[in-house]
Amino acid sequence: EAQDGAPQKPLYLCSPFVDAALVKGNFKTIVMQPKYTDIMEWVAVNVFDFYQNLNLFYGVLAECCTQHSCPSMSAGATLNYTWINQDRKSVQLPAPTYIDYVMTWVQNLLDDDNTFPTKSGKDFAPTFPSTVKHVYRQLLRVFAHLYHAHYPQILHLRSEPHFNSLFAHFLAFGKEYELLEVKDIKGQPGQLVAIGALWERWKEVGILEA
Amino acid sequence: MEPSQSSSSVNSGQSSSSAKSADYVYFDRTTAGFSDDAVPRAKAAQLKLEHYYKVAVESAIERNTRRVELERKLAADPTMSDERKQRQLQQLGKRESAFLRLRRTKLGLDDFRTIKVIGKGAFGEVRVVQKSDTGKIYAMKTLKKEEMLKKDQLAHVRAERDVLAESNSPWVVQLYYSFQDPTYLYLVMEFLPGGDLMTMLIKYDTFSEDVTRFYIAECVLAIEAVHKLGFIHRDIKPDNILIDKEGHIKLSDFGLSTGFHKQHDSTYYQRLLDSANGVTSPTSAARNSVMVNAIHLTMSNKDQIATWKANRRKLAYSTVGTPDYIAPEIFLQKGYGNECDWWSLGAIMFECLVGYPPFCSESTHDTYQKIIRWPDYLLFPDDVHLSREAEDLIRRLITSQDRRLNVEQIKHHPFFYGVSWSAIRQIEAPFIPRLRSMTDTSYFPTDELEHVPEEPTGGDASGANKDLAFLGYTFKRFTISSQAF
Ligand SMILES: Nc1ncnc2c1ncn2[C@@H]1O[C@H](COP(=O)(O)OP(=O)(O)OP(=O)(O)O)[C@@H](O)[C@H]1O
Numbered sequence A: 001e002a003q004d005g006a007p008q009k010p011l012y013l014c015s016p017f018v019d020a021a022l023v024k025g026n027f028k029t030i031v032m033q034p035k036y037t038d039i040m041e042w043v044a045v046n047v048f049d050f051y052q053n054l055n056l057f058y059g060v061l062a063e064c065c066t067q068h069s070c071p072s073m074s075a076g077a078t079l080n081y082t083w084i085n086q087d088r089k090s091v092q093l094p095a096p097t098y099i100d101y102v103m104t105w106v107q108n109l110l111d112d113d114n115t116f117p118t119k120s121g122k123d124f125a126p127t128f129p130s131t132v133k134h135v136y137r138q139l140l141r142v143f144a145h146l147y148h149a150h151y152p153q154i155l156h157l158r159s160e161p162h163f164n165s166l167f168a169h170f171l172a173f174g175k176e177y178e179l180l181e182v183k184d185i186k187g188q189p190g191q192l193v194a195i196g197a198l199w200e201r202w203k204e205v206g207i208l209e210a
Numbered sequence B: 001m002e003p004s005q006s007s008s009s010v011n012s013g014q015s016s017s018s019a020k021s022a023d024y025v026y027f028d029r030t031t032a033g034f035s036d037d038a039v040p041r042a043k044a045a046q047l048k049l050e051h052y053y054k055v056a057v058e059s060a061i062e063r064n065t066r067r068v069e070l071e072r073k074l075a076a077d078p079t080m081s082d083e084r085k086q087r088q089l090q091q092l093g094k095r096e097s098a099f100l101r102l103r104r105t106k107l108g109l110d111d112f113r114t115i116k117v118i119g120k121g122a123f124g125e126v127r128v129v130q131k132s133d134t135g136k137i138y139a140m141k142t143l144k145k146e147e148m149l150k151k152d153q154l155a156h157v158r159a160e161r162d163v164l165a166e167s168n169s170p171w172v173v174q175l176y177y178s179f180q181d182p183t184y185l186y187l188v189m190e191f192l193p194g195g196d197l198m199t200m201l202i203k204y205d206t207f208s209e210d211v212t213r214f215y216i217a218e219c220v221l222a223i224e225a226v227h228k229l230g231f232i233h234r235d236i237k238p239d240n241i242l243i244d245k246e247g248h249i250k251l252s253d254f255g256l257s258t259g260f261h262k263q264h265d266s267t268y269y270q271r272l273l274d275s276a277n278g279v280t281s282p283t284s285a286a287r288n289s290v291m292v293n294a295i296h297l298t299m300s301n302k303d304q305i306a307t308w309k310a311n312r313r314k315l316a317y318s319t320v321g322t323p324d325y326i327a328p329e330i331f332l333q334k335g336y337g338n339e340c341d342w343w344s345l346g347a348i349m350f351e352c353l354v355g356y357p358p359f360c361s362e363s364t365h366d367t368y369q370k371i372i373r374w375p376d377y378l379l380f381p382d383d384v385h386l387s388r389e390a391e392d393l394i395r396r397l398i399t400s401q402d403r404r405l406n407v408e409q410i411k412h413h414p415f416f417y418g419v420s421w422s423a424i425r426q427i428e429a430p431f432i433p434r435l436r437s438m439t440d441t442s443y444f445p446t447d448e449l450e451h452v453p454e455e456p457t458g459g460d461a462s463g464a465n466k467d468l469a470f471l472g473y474t475f476k477r478f479t480i481s482s483q484a485f
Helices: A039-063 A095-111 A128-156 A159-175 A184-187 A196-205 B040-073 B082-104 B145-152 B153-164 B197-204 B208-230 B260-262 B266-276 B301-315 B339-353 B365-374 B388-397 B407-411 B475-483
Strands: A073-076 A079-083 A089-091 B112-120 B125-131 B137-144 B175-180 B184-189 B241-243 B249-250
Touching: A039 A095, A039 A128, A039 A159, A039 B040, A039 B082, A073 A095, A073 A128, A079 A095, A079 A128, A079 B339, A095 A128, A128 A159, A128 A184, A159 B040, A184 A196, A184 B137, B040 B082, B082 B301, B112 B137, B137 B145, B197 B241, B208 B241, B208 B249, B208 B301, B208 B339, B339 B388
Parallel strands: none
Antiparallel strands: A073 A079, A079 A089, B112 B125, B125 B137, B137 B184, B175 B184, B241 B249
């Protein structure tokens, strides 16, 4: 369908969808660590919320994300994420399987009082920051796949202002707490993450801070 | 930052500006390829996210307000050392952090240990419990969902629960957590160790006018507080007036009391009224028998009161509840405002001084009758001496809606002469519970509740059905819950 043989711009980068937003204004208001609070608690509750909210939308899109439609966990024309299995081997998985692994893994961490403590007086383990970084990275991949492979469905369900804001918030949060690796969003040469362009665009128009 | 209002109008074609960018795309939206429930679920996800961001912004603002207020307060205090100021700020941070943690916390029955069953309500029981990780003591009320569904009460509970959580009035029992499993809803509230006014009245029979003045004056302020929250209690009765460890009163979970809900159920009252008025069903009228007006061997007044007293607690445990304190306009369905609560207060005051409520009867039907025809039945017994002021106040509360005193008039009534309305909660109460421990239950009729099981029957004590603890994030609720840690 691409005219002039040029690759067609993905829908999420096109007007008006690219600027559709549920939340307007500077994300700093809800991203900044509240003064005097424990940064671990702040990061923990936000990761918890990101997971819940992403799960909410994935729950709707899951019926469109099948072995058949998504035989690999793709996030760009030439990028497929691989899962590291128990034998530490990286394996290609269909996207629904991959996402299921991610979501189950994160849910188990959130439910584990040793990782995400909820009991009064129980502290975060010293490994918490690195665990959270892993979690963030995997959730980012789920976002990346949904943008790359399921954006038309998001549009059909009229969810793009919501999904965009959730993702923009996720990015702003990741940047603030150094959970976001620029290479994860931009990709390597020849392995471009599709949403890299979205990140640039949002910075241009001020949805995200440069 | 705020959630934008026009979130759903992003639909491409409707953009107002004519200058559309070069990459403007028209996209034909259709839900044709989706399963039936995809659209409603997408909508639900959107709504949840909208709610999430609304709350996130509000909480950020409120958190900020709390911090700025404390900082300002500390800055204005020249007597406090910098070190202490710093400690106070750190403490605020601790509370805020604990509050953040609570949002991730799932609670279940197994997080609480039952110490004793202390009360019974229409939909379940009330237990003194200890939260395992903190060791804190609470009162936990269980509400059986099935019973409430039958009576169509669940929606109310949600709304009421929110209001309860929002109040930080010293006159209202505070709610700390609520959660559910498949069988029950659980409300975890502050434990008031002094029992309730009903138990006290059973014990003391009557109060002196001074003691009555204290309790009724506190009730006036408590009811006023409820009204200020935008609520009409509708079911104020001695069972709902709880006594804290200093001997001061608090109103218990008003929105949840059965009486409250039944007042919404108009058919319930209609049925009672019909049977009270002798409206009989057509089938019985058509029967081939002669209708007789049964003659009741009416008991003497004394016997009646004795029966009433003997049955008082049973009535409190039953789903029917006692109608003794309910204003006539409520079950006449004429429409009512918060003045109905002042009627109830009049009835309670009568009971405090006389020993039984003004319209008590052998049966609830008779009580209804008497309340509707209150001018004929409001009688002050000869053998009890009441001051002129006391009787006058009662008569100005137990009266028709339009003549009933309002809160300001009540406060200025001669019966309350000398009451310091602003300081009453700080003065010493007439009965201060003598407690041996934090979990002393000697002010509750625990021996009558021995058959009630330790754990709610059918509740999930396995922890498999844990629910995210309900707790709002607003400023008001924060101050309440900060004490919960
Ligand atoms: N927070 C509390 N602290 C101490 N005791 C309590 C508390 N809440 C309730 N109780 C005790 O349990 C009894 C029953 O509770 P409550 O009145 O709330 O139940 P209910 O289901 O609302 O019944 P009803 O509608 O008849 O009032 C009270 O009369 C009181 O003795």
